[in-house]
Amino acid sequence: MTLEEIKALDHAHVMQSYGRFNLAVDHGKGATVWDSEGREYIDFTSGIGVCSLGYADEGWIAAITEQARKLGHISNLYYAEPYAKLALKLCTRTDMANVFFSNSGAEANEGMIKLARKYSFDKYGKGRGTIITLKNSFHGRTITTLAATGQEKFHNWFFPFTEGFRYADANDLASVEALAGDDVCAVMMELIQGEGGVLPLDQAFVDGVVKLCAERDWLVLIDEVQTGVGRTGTMFCYEQYGFRPDVVSFAKGIAAGLPFGGVLASEKCRKVFTPGTHATTFGGNPIGAAAACYVLDRLDETLLSDVQAKGVYLREEIEAMNLPCLGKTRGLGLMIGIEVRDGWTNREVAEKLMENGLLCLTAGPGLRLLPPLVITKAEMDKGLEIMRKALS
Numbered sequence: 061m062t063l064e065e066i067k068a069l070d071h072a073h074v075m076q077s078y079g080r081f082n083l084a085v086d087h088g089k090g091a092t093v094w095d096s097e098g099r100e101y102i103d104f105t106s107g108i109g110v111c112s113l114g115y116a117d118e119g120w121i122a123a124i125t126e127q128a129r130k131l132g133h134i135s136n137l138y139y140a141e142p143y144a145k146l147a148l149k150l151c152t153r154t155d156m157a158n159v160f161f162s163n164s165g166a167e168a169n170e171g172m173i174k175l176a177r178k179y180s181f182d183k184y185g186k187g188r189g190t191i192i193t194l195k196n197s198f199h200g201r202t203i204t205t206l207a208a209t210g211q212e213k214f215h216n217w218f219f220p221f222t223e224g225f226r227y228a229d230a231n232d233l234a235s236v237e238a239l240a241g242d243d244v245c246a247v248m249m250e251l252i253q254g255e256g257g258v259l260p261l262d263q264a265f266v267d268g269v270v271k272l273c274a275e276r277d278w279l280v281l282i283d284e285v286q287t288g289v290g291r292t293g294t295m296f297c298y299e300q301y302g303f304r305p306d307v308v309s310f311a312k313g314i315a316a317g318l319p320f321g322g323v324l325a326s327e328k329c330r331k332v333f334t335p336g337t338h339a340t341t342f343g344g345n346p347i348g349a350a351a352a353c354y355v356l357d358r359l360d361e362t363l364l365s366d367v368q369a370k371g372v373y374l375r376e377e378i379e380a381m382n383l384p385c386l387g388k389t390r391g392l393g394l395m396i397g398i399e400v401r402d403g404w405t406n407r408e409v410a411e412k413l414m415e416n417g418l419l420c421l422t423a424g425p426g427l428r429l430l431p432p433l434v435i436t437k438a439e440m441d442k443g444l445e446i447m448r449k450a451l452s
């Protein structure tokens with residue numbers, strides 16, 4: 061089908077909740093995709109951080125087809141090998157105690173919020189269910205994760221929202237302390253606010269929050285849906301901040317293109333969920349788990365240090381171009397934010413790049429790059445050249 065044909069069907073029959081770019085992607089290989097008309101694009105988006113191994117990775121295809129031939133789904137009524145192996149790999153890599161599997165980032169965060177509230181309920185009883193989150197955060201699109209998201213623009217239309225969230229200023233420990241009370245059970249945050257604009261938290265702020273949480277028996281809940289699974293050059297971003305959270309959520313890149321996520325809990329939270337307290341039909345499904353096992357096997361020390369080096373390379377090259385519309389870069393590994401200068405909007409810059417053959421994301425008021433972790437030097441250079449030509 062042509063772009064116009066696909067668009068016509070979308071507009072006629074799909075709820076118009078997305079402001080899509082004027083592009084229909086047909087297929088991909090590595091960090092390159094082709095559209096419905098056969099035009100080629102370098103991809104600095106990975107389907108919003110999901111396609112961590114790029115497109116049509118041979119090993120990933122083999123892992124999921126082999127599992128599809130054996131068992132595509134069975135539900136959590138029965139044990140199955142793929143999720144058990146995946147749980148072992150995740151706990152071994154992170155030194156966490158155990159894991160609950162979900163199907164998306166928002167659902168992982170729902171699990172994390174439920175876990176924190178039940179941890180507190182089991183220990184202290186009712187009335188201690190409030191979670192402090194940060195302004196400018198993003199935690200998902202369910203009613204509860206929208207409530208957890210500290211941006212006013214997300215608190216519209218869908219009233220009543222879940223109660224029990226208070227919003228502190230990022231990088232301002234006093235503002236977290238000011239929200240303290242007997243009703244608080246946890247602080248939940250992204251270490252680099254992704255959708256908010258690729259804004260890394262300060263080390264001193266994170267240290268302060270972790271200390272405050274320990275003093276008050278609040279859980280430290282880290283949303284690594286975007287930063288996790290190698291995106292920042294370590295398995296999880298918290299490693300680079302030098303602490304281990306009580307609970308961490310992950311999703312996007314874990315299964316390299318299949319809907320999969322979860323929450324990892326530390327020893328002290330191991331027993332919070334008991335039979336019947338939390339569940340999902342699809343969670344931990346065999347094909348997604350087989351894909352995730354393959355992703356973790358690929359994510360060795362060599363690939364992780366490559367991610368760091370590639371991130372540095374892209375940032376240095378972009379800043380050295382001195383383009384009129386782009387300013388400073390920030391981020392960690394292959395999670396990169398680029399300032400868009402006054403006089404330009406991030407959407408128009410992204411569209412201009414797309415028209416010239418490069419896919420980029422927006423975040424907050426800036427541009428955001430989340431290339432596949434396996435992107436090659438040649439693909440990066442091609443993307444950079446497009447950026448130079450299109451924006452000079």
Ligand SMILES: *Cc1c(COP(=O)(O)O)cnc(C)c1O
Pocket residue numbers: 164165166167169198199200201250254255283284285286287311312
């Ligand atoms: C993308 C994202 C989510 C939501 O994940 P979905 O899979 O879209 O539900 C939650 N938190 C963060 C930090 C994210 O980047």
